[in-house]
Amino acid sequence: xxxxxxxxxxxxxxxxxxxxxGRTNTELYAWLFMRVSGVLLLVLVLGHLFIMNILDGGxxxxxxxxxxxxxxxxxxxxxxxxxxxxxxxxxxIGLRTVINDYTRRDGTRVTLKMVLYTAxxxxxxxxxxxxxxxxxxxx
Amino acid sequence: MxxxxxxxxxxxxxxxxxxxxxxxxxEGMWSWVAHRITGILTFFFLFAHVLDTALVRVSPxxxxxxxxxxxxxxxxxxxxxxxxxxxxxxxxxxxxxxVDFWSRGxxxxxxxxxxxxxxxxxxxxxxxxxxxxxxxxxxxxxxS
Numbered sequence: 001x002x003x004x005x006x007x008x009x010x011x012x013x014x015x016x017x018x019x020x021x022g023r024t025n026t027e028l029y030a031w032l033f034m035r036v037s038g039v040l041l042l043v044l045v046l047g048h049l050f051i052m053n054i055l056d057g058g059x060x061x062x063x064x065x066x067x068x069x070x071x072x073x074x075x076x077x078x079x080x081x082x083x084x085x086x087x088x089x090x091x092x093i094g095l096r097t098v099i100n101d102y103t104r105r106d107g108t109r110v111t112l113k114m115v116l117y118t119a120x121x122x123x124x125x126x127x128x129x130x131x132x133x134x135x136x137x138x139x
Numbered sequence: 140m141x142x143x144x145x146x147x148x149x150x151x152x153x154x155x156x157x158x159x160x161x162x163x164x165x166e167g168m169w170s171w172v173a174h175r176i177t178g179i180l181t182f183f184f185l186f187a188h189v190l191d192t193a194l195v196r197v198s199p200x201x202x203x204x205x206x207x208x209x210x211x212x213x214x215x216x217x218x219x220x221x222x223x224x225x226x227x228x229x230x231x232x233x234x235x236x237x238v239d240f241w242s243r244g245x246x247x248x249x250x251x252x253x254x255x256x257x258x259x260x261x262x263x264x265x266x267x268x269x270x271x272x273x274x275x276x277x278x279x280x281x282x283s
Binding site for chain 1: 175178179181182185186189190192193195196198199200202203206209210215218222225226229232233235236239240266269270272273
């Protein structure tokens with residue numbers, strides 16, 4: 001190998017000091033969140049699926065009265081609220097990874113992620129509002 | 140690191156004709172593909188599901204009308220597919236956590252995949268049976 005080759009190729013990690021400065025740990029926290037929320041969702045979602053689809057008549061028994069009965073209990077309100085937030089954020093981080101993997105142009109990537117974050121914020125807000133303002137006597 | 144060394148490190152023997160690839164075309168890649176697809180499907184369903192549940196805030200009637208869709212035998216089959224997707228995603232997620240945090244995880248990743256596939260089958264057989272029981276009765280007689 002000639003000296004010229006070595007000069008044209010920067011040494012590995014030569015600029016790591018510069019990149020480290022002012023860096024945040026967003027990716028680490030996102031990675032950790034996926035694992036922690038994943039374990040919690042395993043209980044929340046599989047429990048939800050079991051109760052709604054299999055237990056006591058399954059999906060056939062679900063109607064407005066059934067929802068009203070469940071949300072009369074703070075336990076199920078908290079369960080559903082936690083499941084909503086964790087699942088939405090878990091799914092958003094997951095889809096963010098997929099978008100980052102497959103988009104080639106910066107514009108496409110930024111646009112898709114803005115659409116994703118907006119949709120997520122709207123759905124979380126709507127779901128939270130529904131759980132907190134639910135009225136069993138609505139007509 | 141040579142291929143032979145990395146093959147031993149991940150507890151696998153190079154079997155493929157794609158020389159030098161331990162990952163491509165093997166269990167590691169396919170479980171990753173399945174994890175992505177099941178995750179994306181579940182996430183898109185979640186959007187629809189929050190919206191249909193939000194109808195409880197509109198009127199009992201509109202909620203009941205839309206929820207009746209879920210009771211249709213064909214949609215019931217789709218629900219079984221959804222439960223299968225979620226169950227695989229959750230079990231494989233546990234496997235990913237084991238690979239990340241457990242010192243023996245990377246070595247046992249392939250064995251763990253077949254364990255979760257076995258658990259999936261064992262749970263899905265009675266799960267699908269009880270989920271579809273009512274639809275079956277409606278379609279073939281005794282149900283209402």
